[in-house]
Amino acid sequence: MQDDDIATIMRALGHPVRLHILRILAKQQRGECCCADVTEELPLAQSTVSQHIKVLLDAGLIERKPRGTRNCYIVQHERLAALGSAFSGMVAKLGPAAAKLESEPA
Amino acid sequence: MQDDDIATIMRALGHPVRLHILRILAKQQRGECCCADVTEELPLAQSTVSQHIKVLLDAGLIERKPRGTRNCYIVQHERLAALGSAFSGMVAKLGPAAAKLESEPA
DNA sequence: CATTTCTATCGTAATTCACCGATCAACGCA
DNA sequence: TGCGTTGATCGGTGAATTACGATAGAAATG
Numbered sequence: 001m002q003d004d005d006i007a008t009i010m011r012a013l014g015h016p017v018r019l020h021i022l023r024i025l026a027k028q029q030r031g032e033c034c035c036a037d038v039t040e041e042l043p044l045a046q047s048t049v050s051q052h053i054k055v056l057l058d059a060g061l062i063e064r065k066p067r068g069t070r071n072c073y074i075v076q077h078e079r080l081a082a083l084g085s086a087f088s089g090m091v092a093k094l095g096p097a098a099a100k101l102e103s104e105p106a
Numbered sequence: 107m108q109d110d111d112i113a114t115i116m117r118a119l120g121h122p123v124r125l126h127i128l129r130i131l132a133k134q135q136r137g138e139c140c141c142a143d144v145t146e147e148l149p150l151a152q153s154t155v156s157q158h159i160k161v162l163l164d165a166g167l168i169e170r171k172p173r174g175t176r177n178c179y180i181v182q183h184e185r186l187a188a189l190g191s192a193f194s195g196m197v198a199k200l201g202p203a204a205a206k207l208e209s210e211p212a
Numbered sequence: 213c214a215t216t217t218c219t220a221t222c223g224t225a226a227t228t229c230a231c232c233g234a235t236c237a238a239c240g241c242a
Numbered sequence: 243t244g245c246g247t248t249g250a251t252c253g254g255t256g257a258a259t260t261a262c263g264a265t266a267g268a269a270a271t272g
């Protein structure tokens with residue numbers, strides 16, 4: 001994963017409301033998971049919530065799933081895991097162990 | 107760690123230049139590590155680099171260490187590790203399935 | 213069909229961000 | 243004491259973000 005991708009996902013996660021939305025989606029994934037449900041749990045306008053959802057969508061952190069009139073959203077755990085791997089890999093290289101390496105092999 | 111803290115650190119990491127700066131600091135940590143060295147490796151003005159450094163500083167991701175005329179910066183690995191823990195904990199709560207953070211040192 | 217419901221998008225204002233050049237304080241050195 | 247270096251901060255500009263209300267368009271429903 002490239003720096004830009006990591007940065008994009010990090011920035012998407014870099015807002016409390018979006019973290020909250022992720023939690024709401026995960027919590028309600030067995031039942032409802034549409035935009036209205038999310039909006040109901042937040043002190044924000046529906047349009048604002050929709051925009052935050054779009055950011056998560058663009059970062060690939062959630063997936064849209066049209067269900068009749070509503071749009072349901074599914075947390076993309078694989079994407080989160082990928083970020084986790086990329087992050088821990090980066091931290092490992094940043095760490096003291098990596099400091100010994102003069103030039104890193106690809 | 108609170109949502110706001112996680113979001114703050116995530117946002118700090120949510121810019122390619124700041125990820126790059128972290129790498130530069132880590133790489134040069136055994137020798138020089140001052141602002142000028144960082145600026146030299148980036149196509150940005152010194153003031154801009156200084157501002158990015160401030161963001162990382164405010165997020166607790168690096169620490170300032172005055173050394174004579176210069177200011178050296180040290181990557182705060184503990185802080186990164188704390189974010190890693192918080193993130194993997196969050197991911198674990200979001201989805202019981204996959205998404206586990208490999209935190210093994212390289 | 214007409215109606216209701218749901219939600220993405222538009223238009224807008226306020227705020228923040230990213231970047232720059234310029235400046236000023238602090239330090240080492242002659 | 244004066245000089246050069248380093249780097250934080252100030253002021254400004256343009257772009258992006260965050261928030262809102264209003265609107266449009268798709269799907270179920272009557």
